[in-house]
Amino acid sequence: MFLFALLSGLTLGGVYALVAMGLTIQYSVSRTMNLGYGEFLIAAAFSVFVMFGAFGISPYILAILVVPVAFGVSWLIYRVMLMPIVRRARSPLALEIDSLLLTFGLLFAIMGVLLLIFGSNYTNYYYLSVPVRILDATVALNRLVSFGAAVIVGAIGYWLLMRTRTGMVLRAVSVDPVGARLVGIDVNWAAGLAYGLGGAIAALGGVLISTYMTFTAEMGVVFTMKALIVVIMAGVGHVLGALIAGMALGLIEAFVSAYLDPGLTIAVIYAVFLLALIIRPQGIFGRVAR
Amino acid sequence: MISRSPLPYIGILAIAGMVALLPFIVSSFQLAFAIGLLNFAVLATAWGLFSGPTRYISLASVVFFGIGSYTVAVVGEVMPWPAVLALAALIGGGVALVVGLATLRLAGIYFVIFTFGLSEMVRQLVTWYEVNVTLSVGRYVFLDISQTQIFWQLLALLTVVMIGAVALQRSRLGFALRVIGGDETMARHFGLNPTFAKLALFVGSSMIMALAGAIMAPRWTYIDPAIAFNITLSFQVVIMGLLGGMHRIYGPLLGAILMTFLFEALSDRFPQAFSLLLGVVFILIVYLLPNGIVGRVEELIARTRRKPDNTSAGLIGERS
Numbered sequence: 208m209f210l211f212a213l214l215s216g217l218t219l220g221g222v223y224a225l226v227a228m229g230l231t232i233q234y235s236v237s238r239t240m241n242l243g244y245g246e247f248l249i250a251a252a253f254s255v256f257v258m259f260g261a262f263g264i265s266p267y268i269l270a271i272l273v274v275p276v277a278f279g280v281s282w283l284i285y286r287v288m289l290m291p292i293v294r295r296a297r298s299p300l301a302l303e304i305d306s307l308l309l310t311f312g313l314l315f316a317i318m319g320v321l322l323l324i325f326g327s328n329y330t331n332y333y334y335l336s337v338p339v340r341i342l343d344a345t346v347a348l349n350r351l352v353s354f355g356a357a358v359i360v361g362a363i364g365y366w367l368l369m370r371t372r373t374g375m376v377l378r379a380v381s382v383d384p385v386g387a388r389l390v391g392i393d394v395n396w397a398a399g400l401a402y403g404l405g406g407a408i409a410a411l412g413g414v415l416i417s418t419y420m421t422f423t424a425e426m427g428v429v430f431t432m433k434a435l436i437v438v439i440m441a442g443v444g445h446v447l448g449a450l451i452a453g454m455a456l457g458l459i460e461a462f463v464s465a466y467l468d469p470g471l472t473i474a475v476i477y478a479v480f481l482l483a484l485i486i487r488p489q490g491i492f493g494r495v496a497r
Numbered sequence: 498m499i500s501r502s503p504l505p506y507i508g509i510l511a512i513a514g515m516v517a518l519l520p521f522i523v524s525s526f527q528l529a530f531a532i533g534l535l536n537f538a539v540l541a542t543a544w545g546l547f548s549g550p551t552r553y554i555s556l557a558s559v560v561f562f563g564i565g566s567y568t569v570a571v572v573g574e575v576m577p578w579p580a581v582l583a584l585a586a587l588i589g590g591g592v593a594l595v596v597g598l599a600t601l602r603l604a605g606i607y608f609v610i611f612t613f614g615l616s617e618m619v620r621q622l623v624t625w626y627e628v629n630v631t632l633s634v635g636r637y638v639f640l641d642i643s644q645t646q647i648f649w650q651l652l653a654l655l656t657v658v659m660i661g662a663v664a665l666q667r668s669r670l671g672f673a674l675r676v677i678g679g680d681e682t683m684a685r686h687f688g689l690n691p692t693f694a695k696l697a698l699f700v701g702s703s704m705i706m707a708l709a710g711a712i713m714a715p716r717w718t719y720i721d722p723a724i725a726f727n728i729t730l731s732f733q734v735v736i737m738g739l740l741g742g743m744h745r746i747y748g749p750l751l752g753a754i755l756m757t758f759l760f761e762a763l764s765d766r767f768p769q770a771f772s773l774l775l776g777v778v779f780i781l782i783v784y785l786l787p788n789g790i791v792g793r794v795e796e797l798i799a800r801t802r803r804k805p806d807n808t809s810a811g812l813i814g815e816r817s
Contacts, residue, residue: 435610
């Protein structure tokens with residue numbers, strides 16, 4: 208039981224960590240809150256479901272197609288939908304509220320499209336659902352492969368952010384947009400890139416999760432919420448913190464559903480979130496209060 | 498700033514008095530529609546009461562509404578009706594107090610995120626309780642309360658809320674809230690306690706929503722957590738408040754009236770595409786009416802008044 212919970216927590220946490228990393232990049236660089244984030248994840252899950260059913264191609268290979276498309280769509284959403292709001296905003300607070308409201312609408316619009324096409328039924332498909340024995344627990348192979356992919360992509364993403372020039376540009380904007388502009392960084396370009404990256408990572412998370420999880424068109428909200436909780440708990444813009452907190456969230460969820468009740472995962476996560484907000488509102492790893 | 502004219506109170510009472518006669522002249526179908534409208538009017542006004550002055554966007558209206566409905570489902574048959582309503586308001590206020598104490602002293606964004614997931618959490622808790630303790634997920638509400646009675650109760654609630662809102666705006670607390678909404682740091686320097694004011698308002702607004710949920714519960718006959726805590730309701734309330742304009746008391750009311758008609762038309766004609774259309778309408782409102790219809794109208798009035806100056810001011814007058 209313990210080992211089983213640990214393994215399913217680790218595999219789930221890996222994907223959560225990845226997805227939260229995408230959101231923290233998006234949020235900290237563009238300074239706009241995206242409540243439609245989880246919809247990208249679910250939309251990707253559905254598109255892989257459809258293409259896997261139609262062509263029988265491995266979901267992991269389909270990701271090579273889905274992820275760049277998500278990048279493009281997400282980038283376009285920033286350029287077309289959010290730019291007018293960014294230009295209009297008089298203060299960072301006004302931008303936060305406006306973007307929040309706008310993406311709240313986006314959430315329902317994307318969810319509406321998914322509902323229109325797929326209905327509100329629970330959907331899943333079987334791929335690599337071969338049991339693998341690790342010590343005395345069994346895990347499905349798709350979980351392990353998804354976990355591996357999440358770790359690899361997460362590591363590459365972290366390396367790119369920390370070691371490349373473009374990564375440095377993104378970090379600079381997240382620390383201080385005004386200062387970044389002074390040293391010649393195109394802040395809107397960086398924000399668009401961050402949006403694209405976030406959308407791409409969310410879509411990848413969706414592909415990975417779809418291989419072993421049942422999903423519905425209305426589930427995007429839950430993923431947005433979990434990703435937001437991780438981002439806030441870790442401290443906005445703290446990528447490593449988001450990775451660690453995401454992992455922790457997956458573990459908490461797995462242990463709660465193993466030892467307590469699968470129906471109480473969100474309640475417990477919320478309790479942890481509340482505790483973190485009360486004790487360290489700036490985030491566990493965050494240094495400056497926002 | 499502070500006016501003592503009794504005119505708004507008389508106006509509210511007069512309109513309410515006229516609306517109260519509606520059940521005698523309309524069909525039962527129209528009455529059902531009017532009940533839906535009144536319900537949204539109460540919810541949107543209550544939402545605007547808190548979110549308007551504080552600018553804290555609450556995405557959790559349905560939590561308090563659902564709490565009210567559930568209170569009725571649980572104790573509706575064993576307690577007299579006024580006691581049920583009082584209990585619903587108390588529980589709603591209690592939950593709001595806990596949530597508010599934990600989040601309202603933080604920056605607005607934390608509050609928004611917290612309320613965003615709150616309905617999901619409450620739904621899970623209630624479902625868990627029902628499955629494990631009462632061993633059935635759904636509940637039936639069989640109460641001898643007619644449509645007309647629901648209509649009058651909602652109307653009375655709305656009237657009280659509107660009068661209360663006007664009185665609040667004229668009170669010291671209302672003035673303090675406007676200062677806090679304008680600049681919280683400055684408000685602190687004046688010796689105001691922003692957290693207390695926000696908390697009081699949040700609890701009050703949540704109690705109203707819980708009451709609305711309780712009054713509406715007999716209409717459903719069957720409720721389960723997925724129906725009572727459906728996030729779409731929170732979303733609709735936010736749309737209404739924004740459409741009307743949340744910086745005025747009557748803004749959300751106006752938004753609720755317009756939107757209820759739109760929802761009715763949309764859900765009739767495009768039941769499948771309801772969320773998609775809602776989302777699109779919402780996005781359009783954020784773009785085109787950032788301060789709501791009321792804000793837009795005020796802007797236009799201000800512009801026409803300023804026009805004579807502009808002609809002489811030349812280039813300087815080009816702004817805004």
